[in-house]
Amino acid sequence: MLELKKVSRWFGGLPALEDVSFRLETGRITALIGPNGAGKSTLINCISGVDQADQGRIRLDGRAIESLPAHTIAGLGISRTFQNLKLFSRLSVLDNVLAGLTVTAERSFLLSMLRLPRLRHQERKLRLLGLEALDDFGLADKVDWPAAALSYGEKKRVEMARAFVSAPHLVLLDEPVAGLNNEETAHVARHIRQQRNAGHTMLLVEHDMDLVMDVADQVVVLDSGRCIASGTPAAVRSNPLVLEAYLGRMEATA
Ligand SMILES: Nc1ncnc2c1ncn2[C@@H]1O[C@H](COP(=O)(O)OP(=O)(O)OP(=O)(O)O)[C@@H](O)[C@H]1O
Ligand SMILES: [Mg+2]
Incomplete structure:
Protein backbone atom coordinates (compact mmCIF):
# COMPACT_ATOMS: atom_id res chain seq x y z
CA MET A 1 0.00 0.00 0.00
CA LEU A 2 2.88 2.39 0.71
CA GLU A 3 5.99 2.20 -1.40
CA LEU A 4 9.21 4.14 -0.87
CA LYS A 5 11.69 4.30 -3.71
CA LYS A 6 15.18 5.71 -3.21
CA VAL A 7 14.05 8.34 -0.70
CA SER A 8 16.84 10.73 0.31
CA ARG A 9 16.95 13.74 2.63
CA TRP A 10 19.97 15.90 3.42
CA PHE A 11 20.44 18.42 6.21
CA GLY A 12 23.23 20.94 5.62
CA GLY A 13 24.95 18.62 3.15
CA LEU A 14 24.80 15.61 5.49
CA PRO A 15 22.53 12.71 4.54
CA ALA A 16 19.79 11.84 7.04
CA LEU A 17 18.27 9.40 4.52
CA GLU A 18 20.01 7.88 1.51
CA ASP A 19 18.18 5.88 -1.16
CA VAL A 20 15.74 4.27 1.26
CA SER A 21 13.38 1.80 -0.47
CA PHE A 22 10.83 -0.59 1.01
CA ARG A 23 7.12 -1.38 0.96
CA LEU A 24 4.45 -1.62 3.62
CA GLU A 25 1.85 -4.35 3.30
CA THR A 26 -1.80 -3.78 4.09
CA GLY A 27 -2.89 -5.04 7.52
CA ARG A 28 0.71 -5.62 8.63
CA ILE A 29 2.95 -4.01 11.21
CA THR A 30 6.33 -2.99 9.81
CA ALA A 31 8.87 -2.00 12.45
CA LEU A 32 11.49 0.57 11.53
CA ILE A 33 14.50 0.22 13.80
CA GLY A 34 18.04 1.57 13.95
CA PRO A 35 20.44 3.40 16.28
CA ASN A 36 19.87 7.01 17.38
CA GLY A 37 20.22 9.40 14.47
CA ALA A 38 19.62 6.65 11.90
CA GLY A 39 16.91 8.71 10.17
CA LYS A 40 13.75 6.99 11.47
CA SER A 41 11.87 10.16 12.50
CA THR A 42 13.05 11.93 9.36
CA LEU A 43 11.45 9.15 7.33
CA ILE A 44 8.16 9.42 9.23
CA ASN A 45 8.27 13.19 8.70
CA CYS A 46 8.77 12.71 4.95
CA ILE A 47 5.93 10.17 4.65
CA SER A 48 3.51 12.35 6.65
CA GLY A 49 4.42 15.54 4.77
CA VAL A 50 5.78 17.32 7.87
CA ASP A 51 9.08 17.35 5.97
CA GLN A 52 9.83 16.65 2.31
CA ALA A 53 12.31 14.26 0.78
CA ASP A 54 14.95 15.85 -1.46
CA GLN A 55 14.85 12.88 -3.82
CA GLY A 56 12.84 9.73 -4.36
CA ARG A 57 9.27 8.61 -4.61
CA ILE A 58 6.66 7.83 -1.96
CA ARG A 59 3.50 6.22 -3.29
CA LEU A 60 0.28 5.50 -1.44
CA ASP A 61 -1.79 2.95 -3.35
CA GLY A 62 0.09 3.97 -6.51
CA ARG A 63 -0.36 7.73 -6.01
CA ALA A 64 2.76 9.89 -5.61
CA ILE A 65 2.51 11.75 -2.29
CA GLU A 66 6.09 12.95 -1.72
CA SER A 67 5.32 16.56 -2.67
CA LEU A 68 1.95 16.87 -0.96
CA PRO A 69 1.46 19.02 2.17
CA ALA A 70 0.81 17.34 5.53
CA HIS A 71 -2.93 18.13 5.66
CA THR A 72 -3.49 16.58 2.23
CA ILE A 73 -1.60 13.46 3.25
CA ALA A 74 -3.67 13.28 6.46
CA GLY A 75 -6.77 13.56 4.29
CA LEU A 76 -5.57 10.60 2.24
CA GLY A 77 -5.60 8.51 5.40
CA ILE A 78 -2.07 8.60 6.83
CA SER A 79 -1.94 9.57 10.50
CA ARG A 80 0.92 9.65 12.97
CA THR A 81 2.17 10.15 16.49
CA PHE A 82 5.21 12.22 17.43
CA GLN A 83 8.36 11.13 19.24
CA ASN A 84 8.05 14.29 21.33
CA LEU A 85 4.40 14.52 22.34
CA PHE A 164 -6.44 5.95 15.10
CA VAL A 165 -9.72 7.87 15.52
CA SER A 166 -10.08 8.73 11.83
CA ALA A 167 -9.89 5.04 10.78
CA PRO A 168 -6.75 5.80 8.74
CA HIS A 169 -5.28 3.55 6.05
CA LEU A 170 -1.85 3.82 7.64
CA VAL A 171 -0.63 4.86 11.08
CA LEU A 172 2.97 5.97 11.69
CA LEU A 173 4.00 5.47 15.33
CA ASP A 174 7.22 7.20 16.42
CA GLU A 175 8.44 5.46 19.58
CA PRO A 176 5.08 4.84 21.28
CA VAL A 177 6.61 3.22 24.38
CA ALA A 178 9.72 5.39 24.87
CA GLY A 179 9.86 6.51 28.51
CA LEU A 180 7.15 4.10 29.67
CA ASN A 181 7.56 1.54 32.45
CA ASN A 182 7.03 -2.19 31.88
CA GLU A 183 3.37 -2.13 32.84
CA GLU A 184 2.57 0.83 30.57
CA THR A 185 4.57 -0.75 27.75
CA ALA A 186 2.55 -3.97 28.04
CA HIS A 187 -0.61 -1.84 27.98
CA VAL A 188 0.43 -0.10 24.74
CA ALA A 189 1.60 -3.40 23.18
CA ARG A 190 -1.88 -4.81 23.81
CA HIS A 191 -3.49 -1.80 22.10
CA ILE A 192 -1.15 -2.09 19.10
CA ARG A 193 -2.03 -5.77 18.71
CA GLN A 194 -5.75 -4.96 19.00
CA GLN A 195 -5.44 -2.33 16.27
CA ARG A 196 -3.59 -4.76 14.02
CA ASN A 197 -6.30 -7.37 14.60
CA ALA A 198 -8.83 -4.72 13.57
CA GLY A 199 -7.00 -4.54 10.21
CA HIS A 200 -4.86 -1.42 10.67
CA THR A 201 -1.57 -1.03 8.80
CA MET A 202 1.26 0.45 10.88
CA LEU A 203 4.82 1.63 10.60
CA LEU A 204 6.28 1.31 14.08
CA VAL A 205 9.49 3.13 14.97
CA GLU A 206 10.75 1.68 18.23
CA HIS A 207 13.92 0.99 20.21
CA ASP A 208 12.18 -1.55 22.46
CA MET A 209 13.26 -4.78 20.77
CA ASP A 210 10.96 -6.96 22.88
CA LEU A 211 7.99 -4.97 21.56
CA VAL A 212 9.30 -5.06 17.99
CA MET A 213 9.90 -8.83 18.07
CA ASP A 214 6.50 -9.32 19.67
CA VAL A 215 4.27 -7.31 17.30
CA ALA A 216 6.11 -6.76 13.99
CA ASP A 217 5.42 -8.83 10.87
CA GLN A 218 8.33 -7.25 9.05
CA VAL A 219 11.37 -5.26 10.21
CA VAL A 220 13.33 -2.63 8.27
CA VAL A 221 16.69 -1.52 9.69
CA LEU A 222 18.18 1.92 9.09
CA ASP A 223 21.73 2.88 9.96
CA SER A 224 23.15 6.33 9.18
CA GLY A 225 20.29 6.97 6.76
CA ARG A 226 20.70 3.74 4.80
CA CYS A 227 18.50 0.69 4.80
CA ILE A 228 20.91 -2.08 5.86
CA ALA A 229 18.47 -4.98 6.29
CA SER A 230 14.82 -5.99 6.10
CA GLY A 231 12.90 -9.20 6.68
CA THR A 232 11.11 -11.13 9.39
CA PRO A 233 11.93 -10.22 13.01
CA ALA A 234 13.85 -13.51 13.46
CA ALA A 235 15.93 -13.01 10.30
CA VAL A 236 16.77 -9.40 11.14
CA ARG A 237 17.71 -10.24 14.73
CA SER A 238 20.45 -12.61 13.60
CA ASN A 239 21.70 -10.45 10.71
CA PRO A 240 25.40 -9.63 11.31
CA LEU A 241 25.04 -6.15 9.77
CA VAL A 242 22.27 -5.33 12.24
CA LEU A 243 24.24 -6.65 15.21
CA GLU A 244 27.23 -4.56 14.12
CA ALA A 245 25.12 -1.40 13.79
CA TYR A 246 23.86 -1.81 17.36
CA LEU A 247 27.09 -3.12 18.94
CA GLY A 248 29.08 -0.42 17.15
CA ARG A 249 26.85 2.16 18.79
CA MET A 250 27.37 0.62 22.22
CA GLU A 251 31.15 0.76 21.77
CA ALA A 252 30.92 4.37 20.61
CA THR A 253 28.97 5.39 23.73
CA ALA A 254 31.00 3.25 26.19
N1 LIG B 1 15.56 19.47 11.09
C1 LIG B 1 16.80 18.98 11.08
N2 LIG B 1 17.87 19.77 10.82
C2 LIG B 1 19.13 19.28 10.81
N3 LIG B 1 19.44 17.99 11.03
C3 LIG B 1 18.42 17.15 11.30
C4 LIG B 1 17.06 17.60 11.34
N4 LIG B 1 16.27 16.53 11.63
C5 LIG B 1 17.09 15.49 11.75
N5 LIG B 1 18.37 15.85 11.56
C6 LIG B 1 19.54 14.96 11.58
O1 LIG B 1 19.25 13.83 10.78
C7 LIG B 1 19.73 12.65 11.36
C8 LIG B 1 18.58 11.67 11.56
O2 LIG B 1 17.75 12.15 12.62
P1 LIG B 1 16.41 11.43 13.06
O3 LIG B 1 15.78 12.29 14.10
O4 LIG B 1 15.62 11.09 11.88
O5 LIG B 1 16.97 10.09 13.72
P2 LIG B 1 16.19 8.94 14.50
O6 LIG B 1 16.55 7.66 13.83
O7 LIG B 1 14.77 9.27 14.62
O8 LIG B 1 16.91 8.97 15.92
P3 LIG B 1 16.31 8.69 17.39
O9 LIG B 1 16.30 7.20 17.57
O10 LIG B 1 17.32 9.33 18.31
O11 LIG B 1 14.96 9.31 17.48
C9 LIG B 1 20.43 13.05 12.63
O12 LIG B 1 21.80 13.18 12.37
C10 LIG B 1 19.81 14.38 12.98
O13 LIG B 1 20.71 15.18 13.70
MG1 LIG C 1 13.51 9.64 16.16
Whole structure:
Protein backbone atom coordinates (compact mmCIF):
# COMPACT_ATOMS: atom_id res chain seq x y z
CA MET A 1 0.00 0.00 0.00
CA LEU A 2 2.88 2.39 0.71
CA GLU A 3 5.99 2.20 -1.40
CA LEU A 4 9.21 4.14 -0.87
CA LYS A 5 11.69 4.30 -3.71
CA LYS A 6 15.18 5.71 -3.21
CA VAL A 7 14.05 8.34 -0.70
CA SER A 8 16.84 10.73 0.31
CA ARG A 9 16.95 13.74 2.63
CA TRP A 10 19.97 15.90 3.42
CA PHE A 11 20.44 18.42 6.21
CA GLY A 12 23.23 20.94 5.62
CA GLY A 13 24.95 18.62 3.15
CA LEU A 14 24.80 15.61 5.49
CA PRO A 15 22.53 12.71 4.54
CA ALA A 16 19.79 11.84 7.04
CA LEU A 17 18.27 9.40 4.52
CA GLU A 18 20.01 7.88 1.51
CA ASP A 19 18.18 5.88 -1.16
CA VAL A 20 15.74 4.27 1.26
CA SER A 21 13.38 1.80 -0.47
CA PHE A 22 10.83 -0.59 1.01
CA ARG A 23 7.12 -1.38 0.96
CA LEU A 24 4.45 -1.62 3.62
CA GLU A 25 1.85 -4.35 3.30
CA THR A 26 -1.80 -3.78 4.09
CA GLY A 27 -2.89 -5.04 7.52
CA ARG A 28 0.71 -5.62 8.63
CA ILE A 29 2.95 -4.01 11.21
CA THR A 30 6.33 -2.99 9.81
CA ALA A 31 8.87 -2.00 12.45
CA LEU A 32 11.49 0.57 11.53
CA ILE A 33 14.50 0.22 13.80
CA GLY A 34 18.04 1.57 13.95
CA PRO A 35 20.44 3.40 16.28
CA ASN A 36 19.87 7.01 17.38
CA GLY A 37 20.22 9.40 14.47
CA ALA A 38 19.62 6.65 11.90
CA GLY A 39 16.91 8.71 10.17
CA LYS A 40 13.75 6.99 11.47
CA SER A 41 11.87 10.16 12.50
CA THR A 42 13.05 11.93 9.36
CA LEU A 43 11.45 9.15 7.33
CA ILE A 44 8.16 9.42 9.23
CA ASN A 45 8.27 13.19 8.70
CA CYS A 46 8.77 12.71 4.95
CA ILE A 47 5.93 10.17 4.65
CA SER A 48 3.51 12.35 6.65
CA GLY A 49 4.42 15.54 4.77
CA VAL A 50 5.78 17.32 7.87
CA ASP A 51 9.08 17.35 5.97
CA GLN A 52 9.83 16.65 2.31
CA ALA A 53 12.31 14.26 0.78
CA ASP A 54 14.95 15.85 -1.46
CA GLN A 55 14.85 12.88 -3.82
CA GLY A 56 12.84 9.73 -4.36
CA ARG A 57 9.27 8.61 -4.61
CA ILE A 58 6.66 7.83 -1.96
CA ARG A 59 3.50 6.22 -3.29
CA LEU A 60 0.28 5.50 -1.44
CA ASP A 61 -1.79 2.95 -3.35
CA GLY A 62 0.09 3.97 -6.51
CA ARG A 63 -0.36 7.73 -6.01
CA ALA A 64 2.76 9.89 -5.61
CA ILE A 65 2.51 11.75 -2.29
CA GLU A 66 6.09 12.95 -1.72
CA SER A 67 5.32 16.56 -2.67
CA LEU A 68 1.95 16.87 -0.96
CA PRO A 69 1.46 19.02 2.17
CA ALA A 70 0.81 17.34 5.53
CA HIS A 71 -2.93 18.13 5.66
CA THR A 72 -3.49 16.58 2.23
CA ILE A 73 -1.60 13.46 3.25
CA ALA A 74 -3.67 13.28 6.46
CA GLY A 75 -6.77 13.56 4.29
CA LEU A 76 -5.57 10.60 2.24
CA GLY A 77 -5.60 8.51 5.40
CA ILE A 78 -2.07 8.60 6.83
CA SER A 79 -1.94 9.57 10.50
CA ARG A 80 0.92 9.65 12.97
CA THR A 81 2.17 10.15 16.49
CA PHE A 82 5.21 12.22 17.43
CA GLN A 83 8.36 11.13 19.24
CA ASN A 84 8.05 14.29 21.33
CA LEU A 85 4.40 14.52 22.34
CA LYS A 86 2.32 17.11 20.54
CA LEU A 87 -0.84 17.61 22.57
CA PHE A 88 -2.86 20.76 23.29
CA SER A 89 -2.21 20.83 27.03
CA ARG A 90 -5.16 23.04 28.00
CA LEU A 91 -7.70 21.21 25.87
CA SER A 92 -9.55 18.20 27.18
CA VAL A 93 -8.41 14.70 26.35
CA LEU A 94 -11.48 14.27 24.12
CA ASP A 95 -10.85 17.52 22.23
CA ASN A 96 -7.25 16.45 21.62
CA VAL A 97 -8.54 13.25 20.05
CA LEU A 98 -11.18 15.09 18.02
CA ALA A 99 -8.33 17.14 16.51
CA GLY A 100 -7.54 13.92 14.63
CA LEU A 101 -10.87 14.30 12.86
CA THR A 102 -10.35 17.81 11.48
CA VAL A 103 -10.50 16.58 7.90
CA THR A 104 -13.94 15.16 8.51
CA ALA A 105 -14.88 18.23 10.56
CA GLU A 106 -14.04 20.50 7.63
CA ARG A 107 -16.55 18.56 5.64
CA SER A 108 -19.14 19.01 8.38
CA PHE A 109 -18.36 22.75 8.38
CA LEU A 110 -19.26 22.75 4.69
CA LEU A 111 -22.51 21.06 5.51
CA SER A 112 -23.28 23.80 8.03
CA MET A 113 -22.59 26.47 5.39
CA LEU A 114 -25.08 24.73 3.17
CA ARG A 115 -27.49 24.76 6.14
CA LEU A 116 -27.98 21.07 5.98
CA PRO A 117 -29.68 19.68 9.07
CA ARG A 118 -27.20 16.87 9.36
CA LEU A 119 -24.67 19.03 11.24
CA ARG A 120 -25.81 18.23 14.79
CA HIS A 121 -25.97 14.59 13.93
CA GLN A 122 -22.46 14.78 12.45
CA GLU A 123 -21.10 16.45 15.58
CA ARG A 124 -22.63 13.79 17.79
CA LYS A 125 -21.14 11.14 15.55
CA LEU A 126 -17.66 12.68 15.75
CA ARG A 127 -17.90 12.87 19.54
CA LEU A 128 -18.91 9.24 19.67
CA LEU A 129 -15.93 8.26 17.51
CA GLY A 130 -13.63 10.17 19.88
CA LEU A 131 -15.10 8.43 22.93
CA GLU A 132 -14.74 5.03 21.26
CA ALA A 133 -11.09 5.70 20.40
CA LEU A 134 -10.37 6.76 23.99
CA ASP A 135 -12.11 3.64 25.25
CA ASP A 136 -9.92 1.54 22.90
CA PHE A 137 -6.84 3.03 24.54
CA GLY A 138 -8.06 2.62 28.14
CA LEU A 139 -8.83 6.30 28.73
CA ALA A 140 -12.63 6.27 28.97
CA ASP A 141 -12.50 7.68 32.52
CA LYS A 142 -10.27 10.65 31.55
CA VAL A 143 -12.14 12.14 28.58
CA ASP A 144 -12.85 15.48 30.27
CA TRP A 145 -9.45 15.90 31.92
CA PRO A 146 -7.15 18.62 30.59
CA ALA A 147 -4.36 16.83 28.71
CA ALA A 148 -1.77 18.52 30.96
CA ALA A 149 -3.08 16.60 33.99
CA LEU A 150 -2.33 13.17 32.55
CA SER A 151 0.72 11.02 33.23
CA TYR A 152 3.33 10.69 30.47
CA GLY A 153 2.10 7.19 29.60
CA GLU A 154 -1.50 8.39 29.36
CA LYS A 155 -0.46 11.27 27.10
CA LYS A 156 1.24 8.78 24.78
CA ARG A 157 -2.03 6.84 24.61
CA VAL A 158 -4.03 10.02 23.84
CA GLU A 159 -1.73 10.59 20.85
CA MET A 160 -2.38 7.05 19.71
CA ALA A 161 -6.15 7.44 20.10
CA ARG A 162 -5.91 10.62 18.01
CA ALA A 163 -3.93 8.80 15.33
CA PHE A 164 -6.44 5.95 15.10
CA VAL A 165 -9.72 7.87 15.52
CA SER A 166 -10.08 8.73 11.83
CA ALA A 167 -9.89 5.04 10.78
CA PRO A 168 -6.75 5.80 8.74
CA HIS A 169 -5.28 3.55 6.05
CA LEU A 170 -1.85 3.82 7.64
CA VAL A 171 -0.63 4.86 11.08
CA LEU A 172 2.97 5.97 11.69
CA LEU A 173 4.00 5.47 15.33
CA ASP A 174 7.22 7.20 16.42
CA GLU A 175 8.44 5.46 19.58
CA PRO A 176 5.08 4.84 21.28
CA VAL A 177 6.61 3.22 24.38
CA ALA A 178 9.72 5.39 24.87
CA GLY A 179 9.86 6.51 28.51
CA LEU A 180 7.15 4.10 29.67
CA ASN A 181 7.56 1.54 32.45
CA ASN A 182 7.03 -2.19 31.88
CA GLU A 183 3.37 -2.13 32.84
CA GLU A 184 2.57 0.83 30.57
CA THR A 185 4.57 -0.75 27.75
CA ALA A 186 2.55 -3.97 28.04
CA HIS A 187 -0.61 -1.84 27.98
CA VAL A 188 0.43 -0.10 24.74
CA ALA A 189 1.60 -3.40 23.18
CA ARG A 190 -1.88 -4.81 23.81
CA HIS A 191 -3.49 -1.80 22.10
CA ILE A 192 -1.15 -2.09 19.10
CA ARG A 193 -2.03 -5.77 18.71
CA GLN A 194 -5.75 -4.96 19.00
CA GLN A 195 -5.44 -2.33 16.27
CA ARG A 196 -3.59 -4.76 14.02
CA ASN A 197 -6.30 -7.37 14.60
CA ALA A 198 -8.83 -4.72 13.57
CA GLY A 199 -7.00 -4.54 10.21
CA HIS A 200 -4.86 -1.42 10.67
CA THR A 201 -1.57 -1.03 8.80
CA MET A 202 1.26 0.45 10.88
CA LEU A 203 4.82 1.63 10.60
CA LEU A 204 6.28 1.31 14.08
CA VAL A 205 9.49 3.13 14.97
CA GLU A 206 10.75 1.68 18.23
CA HIS A 207 13.92 0.99 20.21
CA ASP A 208 12.18 -1.55 22.46
CA MET A 209 13.26 -4.78 20.77
CA ASP A 210 10.96 -6.96 22.88
CA LEU A 211 7.99 -4.97 21.56
CA VAL A 212 9.30 -5.06 17.99
CA MET A 213 9.90 -8.83 18.07
CA ASP A 214 6.50 -9.32 19.67
CA VAL A 215 4.27 -7.31 17.30
CA ALA A 216 6.11 -6.76 13.99
CA ASP A 217 5.42 -8.83 10.87
CA GLN A 218 8.33 -7.25 9.05
CA VAL A 219 11.37 -5.26 10.21
CA VAL A 220 13.33 -2.63 8.27
CA VAL A 221 16.69 -1.52 9.69
CA LEU A 222 18.18 1.92 9.09
CA ASP A 223 21.73 2.88 9.96
CA SER A 224 23.15 6.33 9.18
CA GLY A 225 20.29 6.97 6.76
CA ARG A 226 20.70 3.74 4.80
CA CYS A 227 18.50 0.69 4.80
CA ILE A 228 20.91 -2.08 5.86
CA ALA A 229 18.47 -4.98 6.29
CA SER A 230 14.82 -5.99 6.10
CA GLY A 231 12.90 -9.20 6.68
CA THR A 232 11.11 -11.13 9.39
CA PRO A 233 11.93 -10.22 13.01
CA ALA A 234 13.85 -13.51 13.46
CA ALA A 235 15.93 -13.01 10.30
CA VAL A 236 16.77 -9.40 11.14
CA ARG A 237 17.71 -10.24 14.73
CA SER A 238 20.45 -12.61 13.60
CA ASN A 239 21.70 -10.45 10.71
CA PRO A 240 25.40 -9.63 11.31
CA LEU A 241 25.04 -6.15 9.77
CA VAL A 242 22.27 -5.33 12.24
CA LEU A 243 24.24 -6.65 15.21
CA GLU A 244 27.23 -4.56 14.12
CA ALA A 245 25.12 -1.40 13.79
CA TYR A 246 23.86 -1.81 17.36
CA LEU A 247 27.09 -3.12 18.94
CA GLY A 248 29.08 -0.42 17.15
CA ARG A 249 26.85 2.16 18.79
CA MET A 250 27.37 0.62 22.22
CA GLU A 251 31.15 0.76 21.77
CA ALA A 252 30.92 4.37 20.61
CA THR A 253 28.97 5.39 23.73
CA ALA A 254 31.00 3.25 26.19
N1 LIG B 1 15.56 19.47 11.09
C1 LIG B 1 16.80 18.98 11.08
N2 LIG B 1 17.87 19.77 10.82
C2 LIG B 1 19.13 19.28 10.81
N3 LIG B 1 19.44 17.99 11.03
C3 LIG B 1 18.42 17.15 11.30
C4 LIG B 1 17.06 17.60 11.34
N4 LIG B 1 16.27 16.53 11.63
C5 LIG B 1 17.09 15.49 11.75
N5 LIG B 1 18.37 15.85 11.56
C6 LIG B 1 19.54 14.96 11.58
O1 LIG B 1 19.25 13.83 10.78
C7 LIG B 1 19.73 12.65 11.36
C8 LIG B 1 18.58 11.67 11.56
O2 LIG B 1 17.75 12.15 12.62
P1 LIG B 1 16.41 11.43 13.06
O3 LIG B 1 15.78 12.29 14.10
O4 LIG B 1 15.62 11.09 11.88
O5 LIG B 1 16.97 10.09 13.72
P2 LIG B 1 16.19 8.94 14.50
O6 LIG B 1 16.55 7.66 13.83
O7 LIG B 1 14.77 9.27 14.62
O8 LIG B 1 16.91 8.97 15.92
P3 LIG B 1 16.31 8.69 17.39
O9 LIG B 1 16.30 7.20 17.57
O10 LIG B 1 17.32 9.33 18.31
O11 LIG B 1 14.96 9.31 17.48
C9 LIG B 1 20.43 13.05 12.63
O12 LIG B 1 21.80 13.18 12.37
C10 LIG B 1 19.81 14.38 12.98
O13 LIG B 1 20.71 15.18 13.70
MG1 LIG C 1 13.51 9.64 16.16
